[in-house]
Amino acid sequence: MTTKTAAFIAAPLALLFAALSPAAHAASCGNGPGGFNTWLAAFKNSAAAQGISQGSISAGLDGVTYDPRIIRLDRNQKSFKLSFEQFYARRVGGVLIGRGRARMKTHRAVLDRMERQFGVPREIVIAIWGLETNFGADTSGKYSIFRSLATLAYDCRRSPFFTGQLLDALRIIDNAHMRPEELRGGWAGEIGQTQFLPTPYVKYAVDFDGDGKKDLIHSVPDILASTANFLKGHGWQAGQPWHQGTANYAVIKDWNRAEVYQRTISVMADKLRGG
Numbered sequence: 001m002t003t004k005t006a007a008f009i010a011a012p013l014a015l016l017f018a019a020l021s022p023a024a025h026a027a028s029c030g031n032g033p034g035g036f037n038t039w040l041a042a043f044k045n046s047a048a049a050q051g052i053s054q055g056s057i058s059a060g061l062d063g064v065t066y067d068p069r070i071i072r073l074d075r076n077q078k079s080f081k082l083s084f085e086q087f088y089a090r091r092v093g094g095v096l097i098g099r100g101r102a103r104m105k106t107h108r109a110v111l112d113r114m115e116r117q118f119g120v121p122r123e124i125v126i127a128i129w130g131l132e133t134n135f136g137a138d139t140s141g142k143y144s145i146f147r148s149l150a151t152l153a154y155d156c157r158r159s160p161f162f163t164g165q166l167l168d169a170l171r172i173i174d175n176a177h178m179r180p181e182e183l184r185g186g187w188a189g190e191i192g193q194t195q196f197l198p199t200p201y202v203k204y205a206v207d208f209d210g211d212g213k214k215d216l217i218h219s220v221p222d223i224l225a226s227t228a229n230f231l232k233g234h235g236w237q238a239g240q241p242w243h244q245g246t247a248n249y250a251v252i253k254d255w256n257r258a259e260v261y262q263r264t265i266s267v268m269a270d271k272l273r274g275g
Helices: 011-019 022-027 036-049 054-061 068-074 084-091 094-106 108-118 122-133 145-154 156-174 198-204 220-233 247-255 259-273
Strands: none
Touching (some): 036 054, 054 145, 068 145, 122 259, 145 156, 156 198, 198 220
């Protein structure tokens, strides 16, 4: 799972949890399916109180059930326990580098415009795109994002964080950027070809093709520009290096908290540049 956005919880929600007593907070989550339906009903009321339309709440959450598979996946993220050498060898090879270079040629005009506007080099964005979903080839949409996020929001391990993500998933459909049935993706609620969680989607997604929507599933211009905008929003310094110990490497850490992932993005970007 990518851990982009761990710092972003909707402000009203953060204040709400800060005000709750430990006992009240414990009652707001659970460690199994019992109580999920009661929690979901309360969550719907909370979403409505924050201005999300009843139509969007119903479209996203009616019929949603607890998914124990998501909890098992959350507890068993083995790939980030590998060494850098193991992780890089498993995730990156000559084929992926070749595909990345081909896409840099295919989308040169969009990447030129992206670099001018956001100051983030194409190699970094292309590396992220390749690592996240093999340039869109691995976005099977296996999981319902609403079901996944509701399960994780109810689960006590990271309930405040995923509650914020679930609220923002509702805001995405409330603002008509995506239809409810399109919100299928990674097991932890990741959306689209560079795997945005809903909160950074709301904060950083860009309509770069001018069609009025921020489409991170189908629109390559939106995908590339939104990824660059995320990095710029976290302090990317245009024209500066991205290797370990630099300010830009620290920005890569905001994309993913796993050290092996950060190093892989940096090294893959070097390979794409020809280094």
